[in-house]
Amino acid sequence: METQHARLRNAAEKLALTLTQGGMQKSTARVLTALLYTEQDTMTPADLREQLQISSGGVSAAVKQLMPAGFIERVPAPGSRRDHYRFRSGAWAGLMSQQNEVLRVMTAAADEGLAEAPQDSATAERLREMRDFYTYMAEQMVPLVERWREQYEARRRHVS
Amino acid sequence: METQHARLRNAAEKLALTLTQGGMQKSTARVLTALLYTEQDTMTPADLREQLQISSGGVSAAVKQLMPAGFIERVPAPGSRRDHYRFRSGAWAGLMSQQNEVLRVMTAAADEGLAEAPQDSATAERLREMRDFYTYMAEQMVPLVERWREQYEARRRHVS
DNA sequence: CGCGATGTTCAGAGAATTCTGAACACTCTG
DNA sequence: CAGAGTGTTCAGAATTCTCTGAACATCGCG
Known part of the structure; x- marks a missing residue:
């Protein structure tokens, strides 16, 4: 024991x-x-x-x-x-949701750079990839975690 | 200038x-x-x-x-x-992929705890939620980033 | 309202991390 | 194969972060 x-x-x-x-x-x-x-x-x-x-x-x-x-x-x-x-129940999912804030900050940083860089420069090209990637991730993460929450809640209700 | x-x-x-x-x-x-x-x-x-x-x-x-x-x-x-x-092109996606390692470590940590905790304890209940969540995230993240890579490559080929 | 119990703040001690720069190692070139 | 040019290592300096603990604030109860 x-x-x-x-x-x-x-x-x-x-x-x-x-x-x-x-x-x-x-x-x-x-x-x-x-x-x-x-x-x-x-x-x-x-x-x-x-x-x-x-x-x-x-x-x-x-x-x-x-x-x-x-x-x-x-x-x-x-x-x-x-x-x-x-x-707290749901803590891990909450933590992941907070990562979305990080994704948003990165997107914003890329946008800020893009506002300064010449449109057709290599720098702008790199920043566009960065912006597009983080935008994509932010869009995808939200429903992903949401779906987990739903599944988890459903299972809990079912068990109890 | x-x-x-x-x-x-x-x-x-x-x-x-x-x-x-x-x-x-x-x-x-x-x-x-x-x-x-x-x-x-x-x-x-x-x-x-x-x-x-x-x-x-x-x-x-x-x-x-x-x-x-x-x-x-x-x-x-x-x-x-x-x-x-x-x-490097694709750096951000690569970074995200490395997060998968983190997800795996967290899953492993939860499993380790579960091996010690009594099955029906509150601790075991919390650890199961943790394990299930990180397992879910790891499963979902891989195809998510993969899809980005495909989309991005496709677009690149199209543009050039 | 005063007192005891508990929580919070914050200056400074201590620990951990990061950076520097000089010594060293490596690699081409003539 | 000697030497210049370049990259790497690492001991110690500098910086930054974290924790402690005592002073202070707050709360509930008699």
């Missing part, structure tokens, strides 16, 4: 490391995976501080990043003065 | 900044955008060093990252002992 628990913790930390390498900061990633892997219903900042051995400020900062990103949510807990957090 | 040139440089630097914020290191991003925005056919490390005011080591490191990532290519230049680099 203890061993399994430890192995879960381990898997959580390993995923946190992966996320870190992908650009997320360490504390934030660890808070995220702790909430993903916990067997408690919710976790309080104190729980997180104790389990992860990070400072209160660290937990606060992590939560501040994870909430607006849609990874976690604050759960009302009557009778407790502490904040209770929970990993 | 000088002004337009400067504005192009500006757009290049601005995109570099965006890429930096997305996790790319500064020199690498600047080399990338310099090659994207240049009106020369190719650029040598010396060109890049001069234009960007970075050290030779910096250029070397940037190239070392950009080449395997498919962003740039070395162009044979008979009669010149310098390396000649050029922004």
